[in-house]
Amino acid sequence: MMMFQTLHRMMGGSETLKMACEECGHEAAWTSAQAKERLGPDATPMDVRHRLVCSSCGVGGRVRVWI
Numbered sequence: 001m002m003m004f005q006t007l008h009r010m011m012g013g014s015e016t017l018k019m020a021c022e023e024c025g026h027e028a029a030w031t032s033a034q035a036k037e038r039l040g041p042d043a044t045p046m047d048v049r050h051r052l053v054c055s056s057c058g059v060g061g062r063v064r065v066w067i
C-alpha cells in the first residue's frame with residue numbers, strides 16, 4: 001500500500017519540485033519552500049498536477065510532477 005504523500009512529507013529543505021508540461025514540454029522547478037508556499041504543505045502530487053497551469057502554453061492539468 002502506498003502512503004498518502006504530501007509535499008510536506010516528500011520534500012526536505014534542499015529538494016526541488018520538478019514540473020514538466022505534457023503538452024509543450026516546458027519545464028520548471030520550485031524549491032521546497034516555494035512549492036509549499038504556492039501549493040500548501042498538504043498538497044498531494046495529484047493536487048499539484050490538477051492545479052498547475054503551464055506558464056508557457058496555458059494548458060492546465062497536464063503537468064508531470066516529480067522530485
Ligand SMILES: [Zn+2]
Nearest residue numbers: 021024054057
Ligand atoms: Zn505547456
